[in-house]
Amino acid sequence: MEAVSKQRSLLLGAAGLVVVTWLFLSRRKKKRQLRRVGEVSQLFLYPVKSCRGIALEEAECREYGLKNGPLRDRHWLVVKEDKVHVSAREEPRLLLITVTADNDHLTLRAPEIGVLQIPLELPKTNAVFTCKVHGNEVQGRDCGNEASDWATNYLKSSQTYRLVYFEDKMKTRNPKNEFPLYTESGQVAYPDLAPYLVLSEASLENLNSKLEKRVSIRNFRPNVVFSGCEAFAEDTWKEIQIGSRVTMKRVIPCFRCILTTIDPDTGIINMMEPLKTLRSYRLCDTEDKKVFKSAPLFGQYYKILKRGAIRVGDPVYEITD
Helix, strand or coil, X not given: CHHHHHHHHHXXXXXXXXXXXXXXXXXXXXXXXXXXXXXXXXXXXXXXXXXXXXXXXXXXXXXXXXXXXXEECCCXXXXXXXXXXXXXXXXXXXXXXXXXXXXXXXXXEECCCEEEEEECCCCCCCCEEEEEECCEEEEEEECCHHHHHHHHHHCCCCCCCEEEECCCCCCCECXXXXXXXXXXXXXXXXXXXXXXXXXXXXXXXXHHCCCCCCCCHHHCCCCEEEECCXXXXXXXXXXXXXXXXXXXXXXXXXECCHHHHECXXXXXXXXXXXXXXXXXXXXXXXXXXXXXXXXXXXXXXXXXXXCEEEECCCEEEEEEC
16 A cells, blocks of 8 residues: 555656646746747858858758758858968958859859869868868868869969868867857857848948948848848847747847958958948947957847748747747
């Protein structure tokens, strides 16, 4: 009898725990609400860091960024001989290179030099380098001598450039090691800080209203562009849901540099606008200004919480407790 009584007590205890857990989760679920704040108006994927982006109608949201077919966001990278990354900050003409996927190859096209095709699946005999992006180590597989010659000749470099590709299971970067305000856990390949850069059309329009010469959304290289919200609303959302499935969390503001002053159609850098105007009204005004200094904030970095597909026209919801 004692054993039966003890077993009954254990069962009752377990049942009670299940009920308590269910009540807790139910209440928590009820607290989280969705408020529609806009919709997806544009999607951009940048296969090669600093090269021209691809406008998409739909894409998959993965841990390391957008994916469309075989193309993944910022998974190819130009590096110097010492394996330090090269961006449009140093080589503005990178912005003129268009990238597509054709017949199991990555195809690069640039003015006055012609076409380069690289296998999307590189030979495993190609060397794997330890590269540096913003001083942080990350791996990449060498795309070969033909790619190296093409990039070096196009950019008219006095040193040899190489192209590398990030593969799954390679060593990633932790943004925490690069920027003290990045407090989230996360891993990235070749993006600056986080897998997703978000910007609203209203924020761009707000900026253009203050400029003598309008600039394009392409000057700011976002992945996801929203419409139907107020200017800088993206600064205030802690978590968002896109469509019926994908959820993201805001992690840090995007602080802007001279790359925004490069004309994406000509590759000519002016070093002034729109950066000068952004500095007149978008500098950090909190205690974090000692970190951001003179870099204006425009757009927000987000990380993925729940993966899935998104498309232009999808509703965007702010998730609130």
